[in-house]
Amino acid sequence: MENATSDDVRPVDELWVKSLVARSVLRAADAMTAPGVTPSARLRTLMECHGALLAARGPGSALPFADFRRQVRGDPSQLLPEGIPGWDVDELRAVDADGHVTEDAFDIDAEQRLVLRVLQKSRRGTGLISARDLDDEVAQETAFAQLCKAGNQKVYETGRTDLIHYPAGPVSELSELRLPPLVADLYEDIPYASTYRGWWFACPVCRWPMRIALRRKAGREIGVVACWHKPHQEMGAAYCFRPVEGIVPPELLPEPPPPPPSVREAVLRPELEDVPEAKPVEGHKALVRGVWRYTCVPGLAELALRDRLVERGIKADLWPALDAYDLCVHVGRKRARKKEQLRVDVKDYTSGTALAQLIHAQEGDSGGADWLVVPDHRAIQVPLLSGVGERYGLKVTTASEFGEMVCERSGVAWA
Incomplete structure (x- = not known):
């Protein structure tokens, strides 16, 4: 490394x-x-x-x-x-x-x-x-441009939230989403590497099709299923199954559960109690990989942080000014006359170095955020990003640390 x-x-x-x-x-x-x-x-x-x-x-x-x-x-x-x-x-x-x-x-x-x-x-x-x-970038820019086209904040929030909540599913259900036609066209057939005998499984964290493979273990063939996004695997989105014949759908068995998160991090960790059931490939579609990875995956962290803060009585606005940045968080005690507004951008990059280079190239955050928040599973990136961000007045922390800090300054409990 x-x-x-x-x-x-x-x-x-x-x-x-x-x-x-x-x-x-x-x-x-x-x-x-x-x-x-x-x-x-x-x-x-x-x-x-x-x-x-x-x-x-x-x-x-x-x-x-x-x-x-x-x-x-x-x-x-x-x-x-x-x-x-x-x-x-x-x-x-x-x-x-x-x-x-x-x-x-x-x-x-x-x-x-x-x-x-x-x-x-x-x-x-x-x-x-x-x-x-530029296929992936074009797809992402198409989604962004079409959602912004109406110039209406509520329409943008609704469309982007639908993308995050429904990255895959039945065509009949996807057609009911309030998405512009060009955005709806970003849904394609279930990826071949996520199918088995006409079936697929949705990740319990992000709901996108999980990868499927057959392996030999102790002289027997077994099926393995896991989310394409490694952090979701580490949260528990990893399973195995016994290969089947004919049209019978396979049934998943969970792999051993991961170690429990800390009390602070557990606030944002999704609970994966239900084992995903097989869905037919026919009649189902999924977002192209680039839009799933760089809109839906970080969007989950954005929505989770907003929801947990709102549940604690803290005002947090999503994607202000048609996504100039991700969250505007109003910090201060309940009876305070004026509350401080923290502008937050959430980034989930596999390469911390690439994200540091992006901060430098943009000379901070392109939308004017003063906080860069990374998911808890990217905590190792914080020292590097903090060093670069400091040059441009950009503070860096993890999602749960940010949530805890906001709650403390607002006089409520995070965990």
């Missing part, structure tokens, strides 16, 4: 190289693992990725095609040019043992491209991203 400090903000050239390597590896991994791809199409994509990787590595850094193919299943950091540090993700792999493209690989690619786009818009870098690599 890379040892990053508050001064560890990389120049544009280094960001471009790391982003190009991450994109090349991710596209290659997807080409190698996706079903139904013809050998010629698979080879063509791999050759394109190999060429892009060689361009990123520069002259004098040879990498034979066969070595590139092998390394796609290994640590992407090994494909970076000499002198470029790897990513701050432990045991990073683009392809996991089940032959699936990993969440970590998806995240480092998306997060670094976001930083580069911010630099592009501020004219601190040009020509950094090709148009064909």
